[in-house]
Amino acid sequence: MFELKKILGGLLMPLPLLGLLSLILLIFALKHRKLVITLSFLSLATLLLASTPWVANLLIKQNQPTSLAFSINDHPSIDKIVVLGCDINPNPALSANSQLGNCALTRLVEGIRLANIYPQAQLIVSGGGYEKVTNSALMYKTAISLGMNKSRIVQNPNAMDTAQEAAFLASKLVDYNTVLVTSVSHMPRAINLFNAQGITVIPAATDYHNFAAYPWYKQLIPNAKALLVVTQFAHEVLGDTWIKIRRTINPEAL
Known part of the structure; x- marks a missing residue:
């Protein structure tokens, strides 16, 4: 069960999720060319945007209080x-x-x-x-x-x-x-x-991050560090969701 949770959680992170979705859509593009190419474009565009410091900062700026x-x-x-x-x-x-x-x-x-x-x-x-x-x-x-x-x-x-x-x-x-x-x-x-x-x-x-400190010309250039931070953000969202699901099913769950 633990391994299954980790595998499913890993596949739901931005890079594997959007990458696999794009691959699947391209495979089906032969039959539904226009729709699938459009969806593939949106998937890849989302992945690139999620990899920019600007989007990364929008996601995390409310989740990194110095009070912690x-x-x-x-x-x-x-x-x-x-x-x-x-x-x-x-x-x-x-x-x-x-x-x-x-x-x-x-x-x-x-x-x-x-x-x-x-x-x-x-x-x-x-x-x-x-x-x-x-x-x-x-x-x-x-x-x-x-x-x-x-x-x-x-x-x-x-x-x-x-x-x-x-x-x-x-x-x-x-x-x-x-x-x-x-x-x-x-x-x-x-x-x-x-x-x-x-x-x-x-x-x-x-482990704080501040992408707002990046020069303006770097804000919209995708980079691996920004994608890593977005992935960490997604991991925490999934983790919180999993806790809520477990406690909804079993109020005694810790």
């Missing part, structure tokens, strides 16, 4: 710092930090920064993986290589998505001041899932 960033002045003490997993690139020939994707590295850097500010806090690195390599293990090794004492770090290697991360960690976070580190686009859904487990967390959002 961590404020040191508001929190004199912290007990736990939870860093949620993200992308990895397993390769045993590389160091641990080189196997972490940009998203995972950005989150880990924020977690280590907070751990240095709160030297008594425990750092919890979370996330499963594949090819016998886990996100949490790579974060653990990277944090140690950057000067963290391994006695302060706890791994959560078996969680394959945010719901599992919240479920597996809940018992370790009860009655503690807990900071949650994740990407700003992912933060609302992550807070929702941790709250459902009875855990109140303090957000420490990272």
